[in-house]
Amino acid sequence: MLPNVLQRSAADHIPVLADEARRLLAVQPGETVVDATFGAGGHARLLAADLAGRGKLVAIDRDPSVKPLFDRFRAQAGVDVRFLRGDFALVLTQLAANDVRADAILLDLGISSMQVDQAERGFSYATDAPLDMRMDPASEPSAREIVNTWDERELVTIFRRYGEERYARQIARAIVRRREEKPFARTGELVDTIKAAIPTPARFGDGHPAKRVFQALRIAVNDELDSLEAALPAALEMLRPGGRLAVISFHSLEDRIVKRFLAERAKGCTCPPELPVCVCGKEPELRLLTRKPVRPSAAEVDENPRSASARLRAAVKVD
Ligand SMILES: C[S@@+](CC[C@H](N)C(=O)[O-])C[C@H]1O[C@@H](n2cnc3c(N)ncnc32)[C@H](O)[C@@H]1O
Numbered sequence: 342m343l344p345n346v347l348q349r350s351a352a353d354h355i356p357v358l359a360d361e362a363r364r365l366l367a368v369q370p371g372e373t374v375v376d377a378t379f380g381a382g383g384h385a386r387l388l389a390a391d392l393a394g395r396g397k398l399v400a401i402d403r404d405p406s407v408k409p410l411f412d413r414f415r416a417q418a419g420v421d422v423r424f425l426r427g428d429f430a431l432v433l434t435q436l437a438a439n440d441v442r443a444d445a446i447l448l449d450l451g452i453s454s455m456q457v458d459q460a461e462r463g464f465s466y467a468t469d470a471p472l473d474m475r476m477d478p479a480s481e482p483s484a485r486e487i488v489n490t491w492d493e494r495e496l497v498t499i500f501r502r503y504g505e506e507r508y509a510r511q512i513a514r515a516i517v518r519r520r521e522e523k524p525f526a527r528t529g530e531l532v533d534t535i536k537a538a539i540p541t542p543a544r545f546g547d548g549h550p551a552k553r554v555f556q557a558l559r560i561a562v563n564d565e566l567d568s569l570e571a572a573l574p575a576a577l578e579m580l581r582p583g584g585r586l587a588v589i590s591f592h593s594l595e596d597r598i599v600k601r602f603l604a605e606r607a608k609g610c611t612c613p614p615e616l617p618v619c620v621c622g623k624e625p626e627l628r629l630l631t632r633k634p635v636r637p638s639a640a641e642v643d644e645n646p647r648s649a650s651a652r653l654r655a656a657v658k659v660d
């Protein structure tokens with residue numbers, strides 16, 4: 342049960358795998374916690390409650406529109422809190438370089454329901470809006486720039502790599518043809534082009550026909566996978582011995598990066614098996630807290646369908 346001051350309001354985003362993340366992060370009073378993806382502050386509110394009035398919470402987000410939510414959170418948090426706006430890869434790297442240390446770090450990847458609901462930001466294929474998709478509106482490129490200027494081959498690559506889109510080639514070709522007549526400005530134009538480019542039966546199977554291309558564009562616009570690759574070692578460096586890292590991902594591309602990173606850093610010696618003794622001297626830096634990813638319960642998916650694809654992995658930094 343949350344203390345009264347930290348009660349949720351109806352407008353709050355429902356944090357995904359919240360109990361599980363909280364249990365794995367096991368925040369204790371007096372500790373320093375980093376929520377690297379503050380969003381609407383759902384997880385931050387719970388982690389701040391676990392600090393029980395003593396400790397520090399550093400919140401990071403690249404989206405300036407979360408700042409008013411952070412200000413509201415600050416007024417209620419009951420602990421020392423700080424907001425750092427920027428890409429978590431850069432912010433965590435800078436914090437680590439400045440010897441800031443943490444006992445628990447959470448990354449809850451992707452976009453928030455709040456961002457999806459801000460129709461004008463163009464994250465959703467369900468509403469016609471300007472083609473944008475930037476988490477940080479000051480960053481480059483926007484989805485509009487990618488769709489109108491990247492060459493056909495680059496479009497095929499991102500649709501395949503980030504969207505696992507079967508009809509990547511056909512869609513990229515249709516986009517290039519369409520933009521020669523009139524550049525894309527809105528999500529609706531892109532959705533119509535995608536629908537027209539794929540075979541009729543494919544328009545009705547496996548979710549919305551634009552789902553995979555929108556995912557691919559969002560990942561490319563926000564350089565999400567490179568950010569994650571850079572953030573994980575920085576987070577590990579920031580952790581004190583005994584500190585916990587938890588990452589919630591929403592698709593297999595992210596989960597693969599997290600899984601591989603945690604497994605590599607949890608492994609000790611990397612010498613070839615034919616060597617009789619270890620010459621690399623490598624010691625494990627992490628101990629896995631989750632052998633398999635933690636998935637949401639059926640009840641959570643019922644309550645919050647967005648959680649369906651979530652996977653949580655966690656590890657503790659060894660002494
Ligand atoms: C899934 S939401 C987090 C929701 C949050 N845990 C909650 O309970 O309200 C992800 C948030 O992280 C931010 N984000 C995603 N990638 C980021 C990055 N590379 N650097 C900083 N913030 C990022 C997004 O802007 C978004 O607000």
